Amino acid sequence: MAHAELTEVAAGEVNQPPRRRSFLVALESLLGTLVEIPAAVLVVAEIVILFAGVVARYVLLQPLIWSDELASILFLWLAMLGAAVAFRRAEHMRMTAVVANARPAMRAYLDLVATCAALAFLVMIAWPSWEYAYEESYITTPALQILNSWRAAALPVGIALMALFALLRLARAGNVRTVLAAIASVAAVIAAFWLLKGALKPLGNLNLIIFFVGVAGFCVFAGVPIAFGFGLATYGYLALTTSTPLMVLVGRMDEGMSHLILLSVPLFVFLGLLIEMTGMARAMVAFLASLLGHVRGGLHYVLVGAMYLVSGISGSKAADMAAVAPVLFPEMKARGAKPGDLVALLAATGAQTETIPPSLVLITIGSVTGVSIAALFTGGLLPGVVLAITLSALVWWRYRGENLSHVTRASGAEILKALIVALPALALPFVIRYAVVEGIATATEVSTIGIVYAFIVGFFIYGLLIYRNFDWRRIVPMLVETASLSGAILLIIGAATGMAWGLTQSGFSRALAAAMTGLPGGSASFIAVSILAFVILGSVLEGIPAIVLFGPLLFPIARTVGVHEVHYAMIIILAMGIGLFAPPFGVGYYAACAIGRVDPAEGIRPIWGYMLALLIGLVIVAIFPWISIGFL
Known part of the structure; x- marks a missing residue:
């Protein structure tokens, strides 16, 4: 992900005055440190508060009634500051398969377009986030008796910090012509959608295809970080085709990111x-x-x-x-x-272990679907x-x-x-x-x-x-890395929660339920279609955003057609794992290559055998539910 910054610098470094560039780098470094330190402190604070609650409850038998509430307040701040750290370090999850194959000049342009698209979303959501934080001032927390706006203020602050880092990245890019071209491209697309606002509303549910498939898909494949691609699609759908207050989108993002689990x-x-x-x-x-x-x-x-x-x-x-x-x-x-075989097996074992507790995907499923985490x-x-x-x-x-x-x-x-x-x-x-x-x-x-x-x-x-x-x-860098990765994950969950809410409100979930329950072959067909869908989703979106987006829609259908929810969870997690670690799109495969320091081309041939072995294992798990639910 630092690759994006390197490409930008390579594209425009020749036009960058050295003194100006050194000033911008120093300014960004200073601001980065000012964000990283409180983010690292918040990770330590969460550990201390929650462990103190465990000790008080199970050892002293005197539960701290305020511990979960304080942890929840600090958690949103950790998520948003972590997201800002991830933005500054270019660590937000994105699909780079298409961008990486472009020529250097085009790659630099697309990286700047991704930054401009993210900045556009942040600018558009800034005022609704401020309104949302202000509205939360009318709510008082039950245990600590403080205004809930202290918690909700994390949203506009985090959004402002990410926007500031985006502006600094654009200013540091140096090649003014490329920067202006990227800004003009994003502005032209937004303006075109705004001018077509009157024509979009009568289209009804066709807008779901336009925004949640067209806009979101284009953003993902263009290399826009997934969270911001989801956010742009949902914002555009709500702003241009409905009368829903945009503050509601911020509320749904907050809801998605704030589950204490x-x-x-x-x-x-x-x-x-x-x-x-x-x-x-x-x-x-x-x-x-x-x-x-x-x-x-x-x-x-x-x-x-x-x-x-x-x-x-x-x-x-x-x-x-x-x-x-x-x-x-x-x-x-x-x-x-052979190095290629090693990274192929490493990637395959990454997919194999997606269901092993305490997998973050398992925790996410429990959070968004209500299935027992135990x-x-x-x-x-x-x-x-x-x-x-x-x-x-x-x-x-x-x-x-x-x-x-x-x-x-x-x-x-x-x-x-x-x-x-x-x-x-x-x-x-x-x-x-x-x-x-x-x-x-x-x-x-x-x-x-x-x-x-x-x-x-x-x-x-x-x-x-x-x-x-x-x-x-190494402790402080580890804490910063924890905040960065967590912020990137949680922002995706928040954005995907907003998109899932938009899909649900449109009636899409009812149409999907009707289509899936009407498949010939009953539960077997439903499972087969789910496997195919989540292999594809896993390769494009990674596991967590796909789960947040489609889990609330599909788990009720699984129950309707007679598939046990834990069995269904195992099937879709393994299917997503295969997609996540399978080339050419699976980003997990490229992560394995980076960790093993092996050229991705070397692992392409050997990995298909391992993917076939995983698919055989998945089919066995799907056919025999006892493997998933035998010990419940």
Whole structure:
């Protein structure tokens, strides 16, 4: 995503006066620091407040009635400041498959168009967000007895900061002609839609195609960050075809971003970074390697198993891959594995582990559909095992002739030592799952327990006794990274919630329900169509926005046609995972290539075999509901 900034600079650096450029860079850096520091502090504050609530409730038996309310107030500020940090760092999720194949000059132009489109949305939504914050001043919070506008003010502040960073990016681009061309292009499209306002209203539901397919699709493929593409489509639909006050859109965005269950998103992201930094993931991988490193394809089995275990801790695919790949890849390459095959398997295991709790996608489904998160956490374990088996079968076939004459089998003493070293790390995913499934703590609360556990174990056991690599200087960058990634995710959820509300109000959900329930073949056809749809959606939108957009529409239909909601959740999550990690559009595949430092072209051929193995596993999960719901 920093690629966008580099391209902009490359396109126009020659026309940029050095003194002016250095001033703009210094100004942006200063403003960035002023936003990053409070964002990092808010992550720490959320951890402390929620863990204090857990201790007060379960240890002291004196619950803090204000803890959840204060956490909710700070959460919206964390989301919006995190979104501003992500905007400044060019880390908002976007599809770059089309843009990346353009010529350098066109790529620079499209990157500036993406910035201008995002700026246009921010400018148009600024006043409605201010109105919304003012209206919230008439509401007083029940526990703390403060005006709710203190919480809602995060929306206009975050929007203003993102707009400011967008302006600085445009000013820093340097090539005035390209900048003006990008601004003129976006302004011309907005003006054309505004002039056609009178002709759009009589079109009725055809506007759904124009805005939610045409505008949103064009924005996504043009490289506009997904959250802003969704926002532009919804804003245009409401402003040009309905009489709905635009403040309602801000309210729906606030509603989507403010579910307290989503507070587990930044906490699990930070937990994933923490276990990677402390060496806990390294210990788990070393133990698995001591068990299987001597068999043909052994380290590939270790990669599959390690991703399963690590996914149970971090909930973030990028964190999972970053924790496992650097530990395994050097030895796997030394044994003759091709880099393309390694990133192909890494991407496939990313898709395989999407259902492993505490997956952020599981938490999102529970938030937007009302399905029990404890049930989702229980149901997600076996589907991941089924896909691990199908991947392992392909690994066995591909590496059945591997030469291991130079590999020494680990002795019993070495395996025992590796187990002892890994035990504190291996315990963490089981503690997390047990606490949620048994109802001891919510998904949000258990994330704070995991962080405290990982911090103590990582510092005292791995940091001081075993690896001695605990680096306090990495804590602040990790907190900033947590805020940035969380802000990017939460802004997408907010924008997708607004789009889903617009679709629902238009009557689209009723038409979709009628069409899906009327499919010949009943539940089998419904599941087949859902798999196809979510493979496509996963490749374009990634998992979370697709779930927020279509989950509230499709889960009631699933219940109507007799599909258990947990079983349906597993099917669509795995389908989205296949789309997310499948080239040429799946951004997860390119993330795997970036983490493995491998040219994406090298993994294109080997990954299709793994995708086929995943698809076979998905079909098995779909045919046998017991795999998902047998232990509920």
